[in-house]
Amino acid sequence: MAKVSINIATGSIQKEDIIVGIDLGTTNSLVAFINPEGKPQVINDTGKGVLVPSIVHFHPDGSVVVGNEAKPYLVSDPSNTIFSVKRLLGRSYHDIENYKDFFSYKVIDDNTESLVKIKVGERFFTPIELSSLILKELKERAEHALKTPVNRAVITVPAYFNDSQRQATRDAGKLAGLDVLRIVNEPTAASLAYGIGLNPEEEKTIAVYDLGGGTFDVSIMRIQNGIFEVLATNGNTFLGGDDFDRAIIDHWIEQNQLNREEVSANKELAQALRLKAEEAKKALSSQNIYNEKVGDIPCALTRSTFDSLILPKVEETIVACQNALKDAGLSAADIQEVVMVGGSTRTPLVKQKVAEFFGKEVHDQINPDEVVALGAGIQADILAGNRKDILLLDVTPLSLGIETMGGLMDVIIPRNSKVPTKAGRQYTTSVDGQVNMKISIYQGERDLVKENRKLAEFDLKGIPAMPAGLPKVNINFLLNADGILTVQALELRSGVKQEVEVKPAYGLTDQEVEQMLFDSITHAKDDVAQRMIIEARTEGEQMVYTAERFLEKNKEYVSTQEISDTIKHIESLKEVLNSGDKDLIHKKIDELNEFTRPFAERLMDQAISQAMKGKAI
Structure with a gap:
């Protein structure tokens, strides 16, 4: 049994162990560490590239692939390929029901405040389990590249993540076999990568502008005595580089007078155009004209046309910056540093508009895809006690x-x-x-x-x-x-x-x-499995209770056949509650839900029409 040395004063782990920094992203994830020269460095394992697409694919035999290997299945097998799982972390169905069309896989609606689940074949997954598969892939890549076990990490999250989203991220780390030493805000990590906030004497107000593949957010932060305080955040969780790609595709469809429906229906063509659009967008960061073909469809674009296509989206991000400043009670002149994060900030128009708005040069020297992970690596180094110039504040040793x-x-x-x-x-x-x-x-x-x-x-x-x-x-x-x-x-x-x-x-x-911490790491897998069975059973018991009360209250409005079939479904759910098989329990909950939904909706409609009788609307 391996021994873990823990520094009780700081709750941190002693030297022997590498602590990595992880950027768990909506589109891509990556991992960084502090190299022997004391500099943060991202990990590129076996030449697969630094960025690991945050995509999980389930094969029919139940095996799983993550990252680059999973990407092709977005087109060939979308219902068993999970992307953007970060959007679902710590969310209830109510939080995301307006966006359900965005996902090509089945997000379960149990019409409650409980957290969402995702159905793949006959199995049910929580976003925590799916995120843990991405984290596990990152952990394995880091171990392979560094030739040493990696058991501890700092993981970053958006500044606007609430308590349950942060806890879900911790749980995902635990399930992946990682001891998550701290959850750090992404803008804080990006600032640390630029050395902002490392000097305890420094007092600054900064803006971090983060435009990724599918999400945008801006954070206004005050740094004092090495403490980062988030004054305001703003943004749009469905705006990003993907919108730039879509604008290019729409332009090409129009230019070539193609039929939009036919392009959408032809999966291969749609995918080829999307990849070409992404290529054009990247090329136009450093050149003025792009001229290629997809089959015999000409795909040409100039930098100025591209700028005019994306201008409305870029303007939206500037409005978000205005709103964030207003919420913080500040003006653009109060901001001393502007840090750029996210691959889409490479677009020259984005940099230009942000610099104009804040009236100063932006920090964009560090690769914007890597800056958050590098900062997380620095935070990990601080927690390991390797930076003598930084005072670690007192922390709670146990949850x-x-x-x-x-x-x-x-x-x-x-x-x-x-x-x-x-x-x-x-x-x-x-x-x-x-x-x-x-x-x-x-x-x-x-x-x-x-x-x-x-x-x-x-x-x-x-x-x-x-x-x-x-x-x-x-x-x-x-x-x-x-x-x-x-x-x-x-x-x-x-x-x-x-x-x-x-x-x-x-x-x-x-x-x-020390023993309590060690036990939690060694038992993480069993603990989470047990927790999921208990949560499924609790949810099943609640469902039985609700369904029985529903029948009791509404027996005169429901047919005898509906009552007897509902009772069969309730009994069927009761039978599996103690089976210890969470997928089976969820399956029976889902079946009872689906069966009772039509007449629950019918009763709701009746109640509304009763209430509206004789009332002019």
Whole structure:
């Protein structure tokens, strides 16, 4: 059994181990490390290129390919090829229902606030599992290139990622066999790559403009004492270089008087045009004319035509920059540095418009595809304690969270968070009329609370009796500089409130902390598998409860046949709840969902028409 040395003062890992920086991107992902000369460097394993496309393909036999090898299947087998999974991380179906047409694979709608799942064949995957496959590919490439095991990483996320999206990213890392030392904001990493924020005396306000393949965001940040504070973010999660490609294709279709529907229907031609458009876009960064053919279709483009085609999209990003500044209460003149991130910022028009808007030269010397990963590598080096000039702030050595249904640990403050810190999350009741909620607080890295250390427990009493899911209970964790944790629960509708104070580090030796961290790494696979079975079972139980209540309340509106068929589906789901097969449970949930949806919708329509009777709209 390998021994892990952990520096308890910083929660960081001792020297022997390489810590990598990972940029887990929507379109491409990559990994960086600090080379023996002390410089950050991206990894290009076996000449496959630095960028690993964030694409996962499932073969019919269940085997998986990731990255470059998976890319061709986007055209030949789209329903079993997953792309842009980062858009789904930590999201519920409600968050993405407006964008479901964007995905060529099946995103499951269970019409609840629970997190989305993706169906491939007869298997159900969470975005966490799919992201972990990309991270695993990066880990393996790094190990192959560096000829050493890679078990620890810093992973970057967009500045606007919320708590559940950050936790989902941590979980994906854990499932890939990585101990995720810290989740770092992408704009913070990009700034570090340019050396901005490394000097603790430095005080600056900066803008980070990030235009990738499919997403755009701009962050306004203040740096003080080595701390990066996000003042405002803005952007569009469906705007990027892909839009530039589409504008070129549309132009060529028009120029050559092609039939748009016929081009779309001809998959090979559509793909060939897309690749040609991408080639033209790249060529026009350094030349003024592009002139090629696809078959006998001429594909010519000048830089000035290209600029006019993409101008509306570029202007959209400038409006987002204006809005971000307005939200931060600043003007363009207040910004001291502008950092460019993302492959699409290579486009000369983009650079020109951004420099004009902020009234200063932009930082674009570092490869914009690599800048975030390189910065993550620098952050990893800081956490490894290799940079003596940088003071590491006090951090929490172990995660803090509460117990949720099925005995699972829901992390509220992840380990390695800077102290003091505060975080919170919203919960609700699972049973109709529930008036008390037991809140149990735990410390540790395992997915099941029984494997963690219990710190305290209290009851939030006097919740107004309402149907399940209606009460909204905010649970807030506040960890002060002295290591005292205050946990507060507040039911929003009634104002009922309860709080407790505990000292998480009390009575723990360094060896015990080290053992807890080590156990979490060695048991990560089993823990996540167990967690997923428990989550599937909990979801199944909720579904049974909801369906039975639905039949009870609406029996006069539903036919006898519908009732007996629904009961069959409910019984069929009940039978598999304890099977330990998460895919089977999800399959039965999905079947019950699909079966009951038509008459649930029918009842909804009836209720609306009843309510509208005699009312002029």
